Amino acid sequence: TINLVWFRNDLRIRNNLALASACKNRKSVVLALFISVLEQWKTNLISDRKAILIHEHVISLRKELMKLNIFLHYCKSSTFLKSIDCLITFCKKNKVQKLYYNYEYEFFEKKRDNIVAKRLKKNFILSKGFHNSTLFEPGSIVNKKGEMYKKYSHFKKKCIMSLSENNFNEYSIPKKRKIFVKKNNFKISLLQFPIKKFYKQLFPIGEKKILKKLKLFLKNKIQSYNINRNCLSLNSTSMISAYLSIGVLSPIQCLSIFLKYHSNINTYTVGTCNWINELIWREFFKHLLYFYPLLSKNQVLCNWEKRIQWKNNEKHFHAWKNGRTGFPIIDAGMRQLNKIGWIHNRIRMITASFLVKNLLINWRNGEKYFISQLIDGDLALNNGNWQWIASIGNDSAPYFRIFNPIVQSKKFDNMGIFIKKYVPELKKVPISIIHDPHLWSNSIKATIKYPEPIVNLISSRKIAIKIFKLAKFTS
Ligand code: FAD
Numbered sequence: 001t002i003n004l005v006w007f008r009n010d011l012r013i014r015n016n017l018a019l020a021s022a023c024k025n026r027k028s029v030v031l032a033l034f035i036s037v038l039e040q041w042k043t044n045l046i047s048d049r050k051a052i053l054i055h056e057h058v059i060s061l062r063k064e065l066m067k068l069n070i071f072l073h074y075c076k077s078s079t080f081l082k083s084i085d086c087l088i089t090f091c092k093k094n095k096v097q098k099l100y101y102n103y104e105y106e107f108f109e110k111k112r113d114n115i116v117a118k119r120l121k122k123n124f125i126l127s128k129g130f131h132n133s134t135l136f137e138p139g140s141i142v143n144k145k146g147e148m149y150k151k152y153s154h155f156k157k158k159c160i161m162s163l164s165e166n167n168f169n170e171y172s173i174p175k176k177r178k179i180f181v182k183k184n185n186f187k188i189s190l191l192q193f194p195i196k197k198f199y200k201q202l203f204p205i206g207e208k209k210i211l212k213k214l215k216l217f218l219k220n221k222i223q224s225y226n227i228n229r230n231c232l233s234l235n236s237t238s239m240i241s242a243y244l245s246i247g248v249l250s251p252i253q254c255l256s257i258f259l260k261y262h263s264n265i266n267t268y269t270v271g272t273c274n275w276i277n278e279l280i281w282r283e284f285f286k287h288l289l290y291f292y293p294l295l296s297k298n299q300v301l302c303n304w305e306k307r308i309q310w311k312n313n314e315k316h317f318h319a320w321k322n323g324r325t326g327f328p329i330i331d332a333g334m335r336q337l338n339k340i341g342w343i344h345n346r347i348r349m350i351t352a353s354f355l356v357k358n359l360l361i362n363w364r365n366g367e368k369y370f371i372s373q374l375i376d377g378d379l380a381l382n383n384g385n386w387q388w389i390a391s392i393g394n395d396s397a398p399y400f401r402i403f404n405p406i407v408q409s410k411k412f413d414n415m416g417i418f419i420k421k422y423v424p425e426l427k428k429v430p431i432s433i434i435h436d437p438h439l440w441s442n443s444i445k446a447t448i449k450y451p452e453p454i455v456n457l458i459s460s461r462k463i464a465i466k467i468f469k470l471a472k473f474t475s
Contacts, residue, residue, distance in 0.1 A: 005032045006101040010247035011057040015171045017130035018100040023174035032072040039078035049341035049375040056205040069177035080112040102132040107296035138290035148291040152395045168256040226274045233417035241376035285384030305392045307471035311360040326453035329409035332422035341375035352389040353403040357464040363390035399468035409435040
């Protein structure tokens, strides 16, 4: 048979169920295909840094597959719907008999795959999809009624219980094919984006390098993760989110390598590790998106969100995006986001809470801005976390929980190292007062070029609580 592996959000050769299955029969011919959809990416606001990361990894994947005697074909298309024609034409031209792919759970991706399945059937081509971007098959972690858990803690408990029932293998690389079939050699030309600076030392390219990065983290840094993960100057997190988001790594690899290195931890105590907890949060948001397609379409599950009286002040939004709010920790975070396309989870929470609660700007604006900048932009995780911060999602922060940026700054960037790195104009402000612009004397203010705080934290907090309460409890 002639098998085709359609690579999408799974740019790896290890732990890739679609690829492994296509290669099972040693006699089959195996082809591989990647289709770029630039217009779609623009509509989806994916950041140019993420586009570069995908581009580089498609090139790297072609090299890795070549070692297995599999050639990665490349087609250029524009939208998800148009990519269907591209795929069908390719299948017909190359006499493909069976298509292998890993599922994606976003609404429009699912819609595309449903049409593909029908068109393939019409053309007598078989197809097989695999769940390979989550730890558990979405739909398998459910309550007794077969519904998605509303509470994260219940979802997590079920995940931990299910760990022992599943075999989390890393899966080896498929064996080298005997025959090499190469039909075209189109240059991979994904990039028509305005290219920003890409920090390769922070975001290395290549599956092997990323695996090494993950292994080093799990060997050396995970022990201190529970204590250090929130310290902003320590680089204490794994920084693998970008690779999970495009599938250079799979969560199963993360878990199986973790279990291999920590064989003393049994599947019940594994839940006490905060890093695994974060992977399960990822799982929670992915499963939510699977259960509720409306989340892919800018909608929410709660019925009172539409009653929130947003202020949506354009000037404030502009100041927030550009790191000019007058609150050092917020500004450092937003400038880091704009500079490298990645920020720490703590900073994401502080900046998001400030936008939604203190500035009363609709969370959708923040969600969109994050996606347009993040190298790890991921619909499920971004949407889930923004809804969590805005107190409108499943099992979200209560509406009256509002992060105080000054308190958070003192706690997690005690020495002001992070602030000074990204807001260099504050280098001369003494550490004892750097977090709180209200403590700066006029003479300090005169020596620095830095905006006055754009809101009063105390009064804006009170107003936010009132407005959220009103929306939630009046019908
Ligand atoms: P680590 O701390 O090493 O964690 C390991 C992995 O666990 C991460 O790579 C990620 O896949 C997962 N994870 C960690 N924190 C969370 C979380 N809060 N929710 C769900 N999964 C988590 N993450 C994205 O990958 N893409 C996004 O678009 C995204 N948008 C976010 C928006 C907001 C407002 C917030 C508060 C968080 C967002 N996150 C997003 C989650 C989180 O901030 C990042 O995954 C994390 O900072 C990535 O760094 P790391 O790989 O070093 O994480």
